[in-house]
Structures are given as structure tokens and as C-alpha cells.
Amino acid sequence: MPVDLPAEPRADRRAALKARTRRNIVDAATGLMHETAGIAFSVEDLAARAGVSRRTVFNHFASLDDVVAAVGAEIFGAVREALPAVDPQPAAGPAGDPRAAALADLVGALHRADLVGPMASLTRGLGLQGAPDDVTEVPPHQAMLLLRSLSDVSEDLAADLVSRHPRLGRLDVDLLVAQAMSSLVVLHRHWYARTGAATDAASRRLWTDLLDHLSPGTSARPSEGHHG
Template identity: 40%
Template sequence: MPSPTPPEPRPGLRERKRARTRRALVEAATELFTRNGYDATTVADIAAAADIGTRTFFSHFASKEEVLFPEADERVSVAIRSIDERAPDDRPADVLVKALAHPAIVASDDLVGPRAALRMQLIRTVPAVRGRALQMQQDAQREIARHLHAAYPDELDAVDAAALVGAFTGAVGGALDALLDGEDTPDPAQVRERLSRAVGAALAVLRDR
């Protein structure tokens, strides 16, 4: 029986302060984008609303559109942890679907809440946001596929792993686009549950891979 995973060490004061500043920027940007529109909101506006300097903004985010994807790297890390922590009988598709139920994902509404709805709206309507989303998705797919191939070297070659991860991310994106397409944002818990079911069903035919 594997030893229990030790608890994560508590972040230090500097890390907590940095996390608070980052959260304030994300919340300020979300409010301003919603109220004033993406194009009418500047980096300086976001920084001022978060009560920090513009220079500090750029120590957290490289551009205005990146504020819309504050947890994208964490979701990639969760997918990789799901692969690393797989059960002996987990199929490659299983570990990807299980990542959606990882505690780190469930604890946050970034993928399924109001900010997700705003992000999907801006991806549809703002070329810069859509371009950034596609770039991040491609980078994520490549990284996750590399780990999946390494975890199942006798079953998946690099092309198979890339195709499976592409199917997974496509299913997630397609389901969210439909779930969050409306004036009223549904309850995040309902979105999360429906997303997991839809992605699981979409990948069901690939469970033997």
C-alpha cells in the first residue's frame, strides 16, 4: 500500500503576498472586462483597480490577455500529476478524465465559473484572446502528451499520445463552449458535473487505448 502523500508545505509570507496580488489583479481585470469591455480596458486600468503599479502587473502577467488564463499552468500540472499518480489498471484515457476531478481543479471555479464564461465569450470575439488561447492549448497538449507517452511507452507512441490528448482538450473546450454559451452563467457545480460526464462520454471509445 503506497504511503500517503505528505501535505504541501505552507507558503511563506512572500509567496502569500504574491498570491494575493495576483488574485487582486485577476479579480480587477475580470470586473473591468465585464463592465467596460476588453478593448476599453488597459493594463494601467487593471493595475490601478488592484491598487498596484503597472510595473508590478508585468511581474505577474506578460500581457493583458494572460490575466484571463490565471490557472492554465496549474491545470497542466494537475494533468501531469494525474498521469504520474495513475493506478495500475488505469488506461491512458482514464487518467486524463480523472484530472478533471482532481482536488486542485474542484477547489477552483476558474474552469467552470463566471470568469470561465467571460473567457469563452472573449475567445469567440477578440482575436488576441483567441490567439493566446490557441497557443496555450497547443503548448499544454504537447507537454501533457509527452508525459502520457512516457507513462505508456509500450502502448502509445508520440503520435498516438498527441492524438489522445488533443481529443481530450478538444472535448473539454467544446463542452465548455456549449455549457457557457448564454447570458446566464449556470451554477459552477452543475457545469463541472456536466463537463465531466460529457468528456467521459466523448473519450469512452478511446478507453481501450
């Protein structure tokens, strides 16, 4: 005799539907950014691409900037995914600096995440294009969107670092992560100005060298053969 399985709770079904709809909107924005090499598409364009109504887009996101930031946050989420593979850096001795150890962990995750390819794609999707010689700065709106993207992953990164370095308070970790994420916008500008968002070996070497400026005097690079 067949056994009746309990029906999926209504709240779970609603949550799953909400997550799928949000996923469709973000995927649609990613496609439009890549196809148009910019962020000038309308809410109507986005809704049609996602197969939802204009109202549904605004049920999930307050603005198009929020959607674009979500696209970027998924790319920079690779940093959090890479963190568990980084050996926790001990603070040197009882009087050691746990903040420096946490920063070394974060920079190690940035190295391991191998962001150059996804970051180049996002850069082009934000409408930033050109040869290195004619790129001098990232326009304020695009720079803000990059920072928003990084901010969207900062809270989870901070929570992970607190669990790895319990001697640090949450305020200290929040400040450390916020400073590092803001610095990444500066590093991106220098990387973009010198490479035009290329993904070749020279561009990757430059990005690695730029990341080392986040923790001068320490070596946070992953060991040979252990890149993610």
C-alpha cells in the same frame, strides 16, 4: 562562533524575483477579471494593480492575452495535478492500444480535477454571462483564450503521459493531448450554453456526462469516494 552561511546565488535571487513579479501580475489580472467580469482592462490598470510598471508587464508577457491565458492555465493546471491519483490504464494485451489507455488516464484526470467551480469563475472572468436560454456560443476571442489556456498546460501533461505509457511516442501523445484540449473548448461551449456557468449539482452532472464523450465506450470516472 556564528557560521557564515553562503549567500544565495545572484542568479537564484533574480529567478525568485522574476517568479514573484510574474505571480503578482497574474494575481492582479485574476482580481481585475473577477471585479469587472471581463477582460477589457488596460495594461495600465494591470500594472497599477500589480504594483509594477507598464514596461515590467511586457517584460513578462507579450500581450494582455498572454496574461489572461496564464490565469486560465493555472485553473486547468489542476488536471495535471490530478493525474498522479489516476491509476494507469493498461493497454489490453501485447497488441492493445496504448493510445486509448493514455486517453483514459487523461479523461480520468479531467474527472478527478473537479473543474466546474474554477471553470465557472474563469468563464465569468472572460466576460461570458447570461442565462442558458440566451447563450448560444462563446465569442471567438474568448474561445481562443480558453484554447490558449489549455495549450499552456498541454506540454507538461504530454510529458507526464509519456512517462506513464512508454510504448507511446511523444508525437502520438502530443497529438492525443492537443485533440483532447481542443475538444474541451467544445465541451465548455455546450456546458456553458446549457448551464450559464452554474456550479450546482446539475451543472456538475452535465460536465461529467460531457467529459465521457472524450472516451466513448470506456469508463474513466474515478471510483466513488475518490474524487479530488
